Amino acid sequence: MSTPKVEIYTKAFCGFCTRAKRLLDEKGVDYTEYDISMGGEKRDEMMARKPDAMTVPQIFIGETAVGGSDDLAALEREGKLDALLGL
Secondary structure (H helix, E strand, O other): OOOOOEEEEEOOOOHHHHHHHHHHHHOOOOOEEEEOOOOOHHHHHHHHHOOOOOOOOEEEEOOEEEEOHHHHHHHHHOOOHHHHHOO
16 A cells, blocks of 8 residues: 655644644654744645645645644544555
């Protein structure tokens, strides 16, 4: 099974971002992190991908917009995260 690209948009000093990254790290998942603390091009990219995004982190697994830390944790509790990650 192919492993999808995992991307996470974060800000400095964000506890929810840290929690989401910790879960991905525990699963041994490689991800690309984009720090949008100062706005800029990556923030604009995040908003184009998920226009209703008002908070960070915003997590994308492949083309799926997962949402934030709580959404990622909910997928894990429901036993759906591993399949989405291709594990």
